[in-house]
Amino acid sequence: MISLAEIWPPFGLILTTPRLVIRPVLDNDIPAAVDAARSGVHEPGKSPFSTPWTELTDDELAPNMAQWYWRCRAGFTPDSWTLLLGVWRNDELLGVQDLGAKNFGKLRTVNTGSWLKQSAQGQGFGKEMRAAVVSYAFDYLNAEVAESEAAVWNKQSLGVSASLGYEPNGIFRDGWGPKVVEVQKVRLTPTTFKRPDWTLKAQGHEELKSYLGL
Secondary structure, three states: OOOHHHHOHHHHOEEEOOOOEEEEOOHHHHHHHHHHHHOOOOOOOOOOOOOOHHHOOHHHHHHHHHHHHHHHHHOOEOOEEEEEEEEEEOOEEEEEEEEEEEOHHHHOEEEEEEEEOHHHOOOOHHHHHHHHHHHHHHHOOOOOEEEEEEEOOOHHHHHHHHHOOOEEEEEEEEEEOOEEEEEEEEEEOOOOOOOOOOOOEEEOHHHHHHHOOO
């Protein structure tokens, strides 16, 4: 029987680092993602996200997350795409790392976002998973720029960015839920990237690259 990855090549991508396996979230993984998010991602009332999805009630959170995964798949095209990658350690889902782009064939620019459950924070996983997708973007997709952003008070996220060589790229104000937040943009290139001391392993890349028309 034909596999899901043969039908939709993004499902076949698997990135491996020394401690993590990073792969697209499948339908069977959504319950684990919901459980991880319900366990807590941040202190109450201190959402680091532009859309405060983690502050939804448990009954609202589950369908909201499922719809987000399905929406990103449905809207996935070579010109505008988002990979929602589950981050696994020893069969435990720790969080999700996003890698996305618009008009990538011309701009060669990707953007990233992520979340980790609180019990997995403070152990270097955030840096490792970001380094993995940035390495993939630069070394396999031939990206020229990787961008990210975080609220100016989010020292944890901005610290990960700085440790990997991202440089400040301007501050703007935005409405995050009911609050107005100052947001720091950051930018990384292959030249400024402070590479980890390990080499990323990527499986299923050629099929995805062909699907993206690269």
